[in-house]
Amino acid sequence: MTNSTNMQNNTVSIPHDVRDLSLAAQGKRRIEWAEMDMPVLRSIRSRFEREKPLRGVTIAACLHVTTETANLAITLKAAGAEVYLCASNPLSTQDDVAAALVAEYGIPTFAIKGEDHSTYYRHIHSVLDARPTITMDDGADTVGVIHSERTELIPNIIGGTEETTTGVIRLRAMAAEGVLAYPIIAVNDAATKHLFDNRYxxxxxxxxxxxxxxxxxxxxxxxxxxxxxxxxxxxxxxxxxxxxxxxxxxxxxxxxxxxxxxxxxxxxxxxxxxxxxxxxxxxxxxxxxxxxxxxxxxxxxxxxxxxxxxxxxxxxxxxxxxxxxxxxxxxxxxxxxxxxxxxxxxxxxxxxxxxAAEGHPAAVMDMSFANQALCAEYMVRHGHELGKAVHAVPSDIDAQIARLKLESMGYQIDALTPEQKEYLSSWKLGT
CATH class of the missing domain: 3.40.50.720 (NAD(P)-binding Rossmann-like Domain)
Structure with missing residues (x-):
């Protein structure tokens, strides 16, 4: 692990392990390019900067280290969280993005494209060494390591989120066996995630x-x-x-x-x-x-x-x-x-x-990562009320993200009239 690196007369002294910090400027340009196509996350970040809903929270995020993920990490940091990021796949890291997150945004990042099996798991342990209060997964590897090797961390964890179908399957299996030790929100199952991210x-x-x-x-x-x-x-x-x-x-x-x-x-x-x-x-x-x-x-x-x-x-x-x-x-x-x-x-x-490519377009990850950001906020507020199970994304979060996305695209929709609301809620108003 590299802990301190001189770069262009600036000292990077946060924990990190990335390929080459000299790639940071290139990564920053690409992160900014992706941000242009992520208006929902930008809107959430603006509110987060004012309200700081994640102040005092430490997030261990095991996600694909791409330009879109970088914008999520920046948003979480803007909300007051301490964010530690590692890769959820040995080949998915964009090395310039990892460098920029460390050198330009001050986010501890542990990810190298092509890292071997032992490095991959060493990086997971590196983010867990921060003693997270929230886990954020893409495949449930962090949750798996916590439950098998780092059980001492469990009392400190409020809950977590999961991004993928594969991860949700694994987590539901853990819950069914009664071994899941804290609540997880299945971000993957939000309509504004799987109907768009997974398909398009x-x-x-x-x-x-x-x-x-x-x-x-x-x-x-x-x-x-x-x-x-x-x-x-x-x-x-x-x-x-x-x-x-x-x-x-x-x-x-x-x-x-x-x-x-x-x-x-x-x-x-x-x-x-x-x-x-x-x-x-x-x-x-x-x-x-x-x-x-x-x-x-x-x-x-x-x-x-x-x-x-x-x-x-x-x-x-x-x-x-x-x-x-x-x-x-x-x-x-x-x-x-x-x-x-x-x-x-x-x-x-x-x-x-x-x-071999760059992952999903930013426009679709905008909704997926808006879900991650809002579900992290929800977990801080309501995690203590949730059972040790896999939970659905609250429907109002899903609807809020859809509305924000439509507005950003210049579309408006109708609203129910009072008469229509009454009709839908009554069994007496039939034919």
């Missing part, structure tokens, strides 16, 4: 990452989307928009039926594996693409993941099957099978939209 953000940024990594034309390809949740819907929609023939694989009959009704081909993965050109997993589960699928894939098949963890593609099986392996482009590894077929793995099987 993941849809666009995943396609962006695949194209940046491969420079392949999508038109005319058979593009296999594994999982038809909100993220899968978004990727399928954007792939079809680019001219691909989209195939959806699912285990949920309702979602599979929805994909059929939306006009996609639906089949088991073993059948899709025989015909697909590009595969993208978005399930939150393990080994969605595995040995039996690799055995029948075409020469040149491209394998990508946009689920949170790099377990959706069975990489150990791919490594075991291959007779040779080499890097052919940035973020593209070629695995040659015994029969000469070549399978191409993108971004080490990690989130391709962050490994």
């Amino acid at each position: 953000g993941t849809g666009q940024s995943t396609i962006d990452g695949i194209i940046r990594a491969t420079n392949r034309l999508l038109a005319g390809t058979r593009f296999v989307v594994a999982g038809y949740g909100w993220c899968g819907r978004g990727v399928a929609m954007r792939a079809r928009g680019a001219g691909a023939q989209v195939i959806v694989t699912e285990v949920d009959p309702v979602r599979a039926l929805e994909a059929v009704m939306d006009g996609y081909s639906v089949m088991p993965m073993l059948e899709a594996a025989k015909v697909g050109d590009i595969f993208c997993t978005l399930t939150g589960d393990t080994h969605v693409l595995r040995r039996e699928h690799f055995e029948v894939m075409k020469d040149g098949a491209i394998l990508a993941n946009s689920g949170h963890f790099n377990v959706e593609i069975d990489i150990p099986a791919l490594e075991e099957m291959a007779v040779s392996r080499r890097t052919v482009r940035d973020f593209v590894e070629e695995f040659t099978m015994p029969d000469g077929r070549r399978l191409f793995l993108l971004g080490e099987g990690r989130l391709i939209n962050l490994a």
Whole structure:
């Protein structure tokens, strides 16, 4: 860990571990560019600066260290919080942003793009050393470390927030087993998060990452989307928009039926594996693409993941099957099978939209991080009233964010008249 660094005659003396502080000026410019497209968070920050609702709070945030996340961290600091930030994925960090957060904004940051497994967890422990009162997660890794290795921190924690579907699944499993030690708000499940971030953000940024990594034309390809949740819907929609023939694989009959009704081909993965050109997993589960699928894939098949963890593609099986392996482009590894077929793995099987591209556009993260900021404020005010469970984002927060977003886009909507309110609340006013 670096604790003090001289930079342009200024001394950075806050705890940090980043690649290169000389990248800070570049990172600051990019953070400011993203801020232009985050009007809801700007509005919240303006209020936070006046009211300081998070004064005295220490936040341990394990999130993707991007320009959009930087704007969230700056907003939380403006609210009076001490913010400590680490990466929630070894490949998602933007090194110039990490440098700027330390050198330009004074936010302790522990994140290096491409960091190894041990460094990743060392960075999580670094933010936990601050003894947080609130945790803020993207995948529940901080919560997992606290519950397994840092239980001494639990009495000091008011609660936490969780950004992803994968993290919410893990946290609900903990709650069901009775081991979750403090309340968590499932930011992911807010309508202004998953309906927009997961569908429009993941849809666009995943396609962006695949194209940046491969420079392949999508038109005319058979593009296999594994999982038809909100993220899968978004990727399928954007792939079809680019001219691909989209195939959806699912285990949920309702979602599979929805994909059929939306006009996609639906089949088991073993059948899709025989015909697909590009595969993208978005399930939150393990080994969605595995040995039996690799055995029948075409020469040149491209394998990508946009689920949170790099377990959706069975990489150990791919490594075991291959007779040779080499890097052919940035973020593209070629695995040659015994029969000469070549399978191409993108971004080490990690989130391709962050490994090879820049993640979600700022406009959509504006709503996601507005939820994070307002839920942190809510947790400070009401955390003591909440049980040790996973809680929904309060509906008034969701509605407030939607209203602010509409206003920032120049749209207005109607309001119910007193007569309409009475009609909706009464059982006596029928036909």
